[in-house]
Amino acid sequence: QKEVEQDPGPLSVPEGAIVSLNCTYSNSAFQYFMWYRQYSRKGPELLMYTYSSGNKEDGRFTAQVDKSSKYISLFIRDSQPSDSATYLCAISSYNTDKLIFGTGTRLQVFP
Amino acid sequence: NAGVTQTPKFQVLKTGQSMTLQCAQDMNHEYMSWYRQDPGMGLRLIHYSVGAGITDQGEVPNGYNVSRSTTEDFPLRLLSAAPSQTSVYFCASSYSGGYNQPQHFGDGTRLSIL
Numbered sequence: 001q002k003e004v005e006q007d008p009g010p011l012s013v014p015e016g017a018i019v020s021l022n023c024t025y026s027n028s029a030f031q032y033f034m035w036y037r038q039y040s041r042k043g044p045e046l047l048m049y050t051y052s053s054g055n056k057e058d059g060r061f062t063a064q065v066d067k068s069s070k071y072i073s074l075f076i077r078d079s080q081p082s083d084s085a086t087y088l089c090a091i092s093s094y095n096t097d098k099l100i101f102g103t104g105t106r107l108q109v110f111p
Numbered sequence: 112n113a114g115v116t117q118t119p120k121f122q123v124l125k126t127g128q129s130m131t132l133q134c135a136q137d138m139n140h141e142y143m144s145w146y147r148q149d150p151g152m153g154l155r156l157i158h159y160s161v162g163a164g165i166t167d168q169g170e171v172p173n174g175y176n177v178s179r180s181t182t183e184d185f186p187l188r189l190l191s192a193a194p195s196q197t198s199v200y201f202c203a204s205s206y207s208g209g210y211n212q213p214q215h216f217g218d219g220t221r222l223s224i225l
Binding site for chain 1: 115146151152153154155156159169170201203211213214215216217218219
């Protein structure tokens with residue numbers, strides 16, 4: 001079983017839609033949860049960073065962590081064509097020396 | 112402030128050739144790392160460094176060497192290129208605190224081994 005699983009998509013939605021991106025993970029010790037956005041031919045850039053459980057909101061983006069289900073989500077409200085990118089989840093714990101990435105979900109928002 | 116700079120952006124090699132991928136950061140970050148990104152595999156850690164003079168292996172280190180003589184630079188060396196090393200390589204850096212900290216990535220080196 002992979003340590004983190006992410007649906008690769010692609011996910012295609014109309015402009016203005018609410019987008020839900022998800023990852024599941026296997027190790028309950030993970031405490032740090034991140035979402036990175038990667039545009040084509042660019043490096044990933046950090047979008048959201050949460051520690052432990054709960055929600056975090058930043059503009060149109062909301063990150064949600066459900067540690068009991070080992071499930072993390074990224075919601076994008078009022079999606080825009082500029083949100084078209086690949087979204088990668090990443091997880092870690094205080095006693096590990098690495099960040100574990102999901103395979104990424106490709107999102108396309110069409111006008 | 113340039114962030115993380117990777118050179119070259121593209122490279123084509125023949126099997127058996129060696130080369131060095133360059134990575135430099137100007138944020139005074141202690142932690143630096145190299146990842147490769149392959150379709151369906153996500154980002155996989157090759158090598159990482161917690162500071163100048165200290166390096167360690169990641170998930171897929173075979174066929175690669177690193178060194179860290181300064182805080183700013185973290186080059187990745189391919190010893191004898193193989194077609195399986197065709198990939199996109201990303202260098203990343205972060206503040207002290209280990210791999211529970213957000214990573215700052217360069218824009219990658221696209222490497223093709225013939």
